Amino acid sequence: MISTVIFILTLMTVTLAAVADIYKRRIPNWLTAPAFFAGMAIHFFQSGWAGIFDSLLGFLIGFSIFFFLWLMGGKGAGDAKLIGAVGALLGYQQLLVAFVLIALVGGVMAALYIFKHNALYQAVSNIVQFPRHVKEQLSSRQFGRASGPLTLQSPTAIKFPYGVPIAIGTMLSFIVMK
Helix, strand or coil: CCCHHHHHHHHHHHHHHHHHHHHHCCCCHHHHHHHHHHHHHHHHHHHCHHHHHHHHHHHHHHHHHHHHHHHCCCCCHHHHHHHHHHHHHHCHHHHHHHHHHHHHHHHHHHHHHHHHCCCHHHHHHHHHHHHHHHHHHHHHCCCCCCCCCCCCCCCCCCCCCCHHHHHHHHHHHHHHHC
């Protein structure tokens, strides 16, 4: 059972991150780093070394997946750090539930943005080009900086603050895990 302290810290972290992402398009390190360390400490005090392992595994799973997406040019580094901090706070089991919910919320938001910006053709084109893009990214070793139609740096890219789906999906995971 997740403690009230973890719930409150997670709620504060993801809410502040979502607000920062909406208004500044950045998720600050001063928010994610303390959340990571707090998650590790709380899990240690709750469950000892097993808690540390659970928290660290949550961090590694969350951060690794979003770090790969950052390397491919599809996510910001702040998103990777935030999901890593959330993983440290939640532990790996709840993080896996949160991932499914984050993906669902993110997918709905992406669909809304695509239709709002009349970009269905561009979205389908990006999906078709994605395997080639990944191959180019891996062979060029220009991770996170490469240009092209599938990167956040592209002027035609439709960007939305992914801190919002992370916040909503994470909070929904508390309801599902209850």
